Amino acid sequence: MLNEPPRGAAKLNWEIVGEIRRRAQAGVPQGALAADFKISQPLCSQIVRGDVWNPATKLTTGDEMRDRIIGALDTGCRRGEMMKIQNNHVDWPHRWIRILKENSKTELARVVPFEPGSRLEKLLRRRTFLGPDAFVFGEATT
Numbered sequence: 772m773l774n775e776p777p778r779g780a781a782k783l784n785w786e787i788v789g790e791i792r793r794r795a796q797a798g799v800p801q802g803a804l805a806a807d808f809k810i811s812q813p814l815c816s817q818i819v820r821g822d823v824w825n826p827a828t829k830l831t832t833g834d835e836m837r838d839r840i841i842g843a844l845d846t847g848c849r850r851g852e853m854m855k856i857q858n859n860h861v862d863w864p865h866r867w868i869r870i871l872k873e874n875s876k877t878e879l880a881r882v883v884p885f886e887p888g889s890r891l892e893k894l895l896r897r898r899t900f901l902g903p904d905a906f907v908f909g910e911a912t913t
Contacts, residue, residue, distance in 0.1 A: 795819040845891040859903040
């Protein structure tokens with residue numbers, strides 16, 4: 772899961788991330804790195820800073836469960852609704868998550884707002900590198 776998250780046409784792995792960081796330390800501009808590796812400049816910046824793809828903080832089962840608990844508490848969603856939230860359901864300019872009517876028990880679409888700097892926002896930002904179609908809280912099997 773974390774070894775090769777999709778990002779557009781690019782596939783990242785630990786070796787490529789290491790190369791991005793080595794080149795950045797050698798003074799290659801982040802814009803050039805982003806273009807070379809076919810990733811967005813914000814993602815490149817997060818990789819260089821260590822905000823994502825940090826080998827010292829690999830995601831573990833405990834981390835995933837913590838994220839699901841935060842998601843449940845901060846969204847108030849039912850388990851099935853929460854597990855079907857994808858990164859492309861997050862509306863960053865309005866700071867809300869869209870719950871689609873087909874994913875809702877009541878079959879009503881709604882939005883769940885989140886505050887800037889909140890633990891939910893930090894969790895959502897941490898999971899964006901997985902790509903727009905990735906499920907934020909795991910696989911939607913329920």
